[in-house]
Amino acid sequence: MSSLSSCLLLSALLFSIGLAGALVRRNAILVLIGIELMLNAANLNFIAFWRFGPNPEALTGVLFTVFSIGVAAAEAAVGLALIISLYRHVKTTNLDQVDSMRG
């Protein structure tokens, strides 16, 4: 059952959900959650292609996912720090209300 296409379908679904969330929701933290979901979908693709690909001994998919998880962690930390810093200035996390360029 868990063939390549079903993995890719799950990944596409996750990516689209994340994309929809990031585009529709107006809270900065929820946008960040959407981006995390999209990153996870990409990771699932790497693992799926490693598992069902022609050359699994090379471990490239697994190692790329390791690095990707590391980058995602860094991205989350910096992103949330930015959100907190933004909140200090404008007292909101709603992205529609952050429309002034004055700090």
Next chain:
Amino acid sequence: MLFTILAILTVAGAVAAMSFRNLVHSVLALTLAFAGLAMVYLQLGAQFIGFAQILVYIGAVAILIVFAILLTRDAGTTSKSALNASASNSSGWGGGVVAVAVFAAMAWAFHASAASQRALPAQPEATMQQIGNALMLQFALPLEVIGLLLTAALIGAVTIAMHDRQETR
């Protein structure tokens, strides 16, 4: 069969995370999606990635998001205008349409591609020993770069989030 259950769990968690009004509920649903994804990794034979996913995403990223929510005082108070505001301006529907279109395009691509018709190969080996060797020999430079990136991110995050004492006084 197991994969279907896990996939449904993951997608349900993701949908819930993106649609709940309460931010903390969103994060808890997000951890469900992360956990489901970790199980999928385990089922695909990537033990290391599955456990790393739990450790990093549930143990660190979710907790970090929770902290950010509490520090920005959105906990408890549901973001009233989150959906209403977006529905009133057209970007809300636009975003949904774009996401559906992206999904349709990707699904069509998978369906049409020849790669998905290939037979199931044998379970590949990915022991911790192999991963460790690859990380230390073949992928040593990327590993160092990731280390540098994480250090930079750590310092950067602290600098950005640190309270400006002079300004607040």
Next chain:
Amino acid sequence: MIETADQIFVILQHWIVGFAPAGVRWILAALFSVIAILGAFGGLFAVTTILERKGLGRIQNRLGPNRVGPFGILQPIADAVKSLTKEDVVPYAADKVVHFLAPVVLVLGAFSVYAVLPVGRNMVLANLDAGVLFFFAVGSVMELSVFMAGWSSRNKYSLLGAMRAISQMISYEVPLILSSITVIMAAGSLSTVAIIEKQAGYTGILPHWYVFTPWGFAGFVLFMIAATAESNRSPFDLPEGESEIIAGYYIEYSGFKFALFFLGEYLGMFAISGMGITLFLGGWGAPLSFLAWVPSYLWFFAKLLAMIAVFIWIRGTLPRLRMDQLLNFAWKFMLPMALINLVTAGLWHFLPQGGLRWLVCILMVVVPYVLLGRGLMQGQRLEKRVYQFAE
């Protein structure tokens, strides 16, 4: 005969599983192990509660529980009956679903880490290739349950307690994992069974435990301090400091759910002590070569009880830390020491065997300890304590 006594539970498991048809045997074998884990550590929880109350009582110059049964040893049963029959109060404003899920997640997480803990020779539920990673990964889920409990109760104190608990657990997770990485480096494996096998030999009568190397000793001390903080025990029990925030994140829990939190907390302590035993104290191995005839699981539980005794002793002896002291200690002392210890372990591996190796590695552990300790204590004048109101 000795062999049979050592393997009696394994033989029992094979005997019971033998009755089942071949298709369901693995399910039955796993079920047997799960029931054994639940029984053994659940029982240990009951024993520990009475030991802790008795021991603390003695340290504080009182008797401790002595009414139920001879010398009060049946107190756990009375406690269980009491907590099961109490009313289960859920606050009106609480988030009902999350409030219910929090203790369940905690206990599930606490029990599932035992899957990779070898309690005796051939006695491990799952010999995973990434066993230690599994342990820490599942252990980090417990942080989330703490947050769920604190947030869903809609109580200022419980939210404060949860924030304290999470920041403490995150801070101490770093030195905890860094100090166990030294052992993983030395053993060359993440599998708990392989790590114990690496420590199996004896020199003379002394075993090859990692705690008997300079980096192993420093790692063990760091690990145990971080483990005390991870399991929220005194002197790191700020998240539930009774005199400050009443009971922290489980303030609004009563009856059975409160008992579940209590259980989860103690199970976490047993699990992390068990991991310390596995990593540094040779797991189920005998401490002296001529004692190897004693069954392996007895050694494991003897070591575990000794660790619990140390935990109780520390709880009865040390006062609670302040929040800033707690975090400063984690980031300014534990983290640098753990990193230096990592380098020491690498050096130990590459230096030739002999006295030079011991000298260099001991210096690399002791010198940073002294310098760091002095540096951090500078500018802090410890004066005679002034009691403002108690005079």
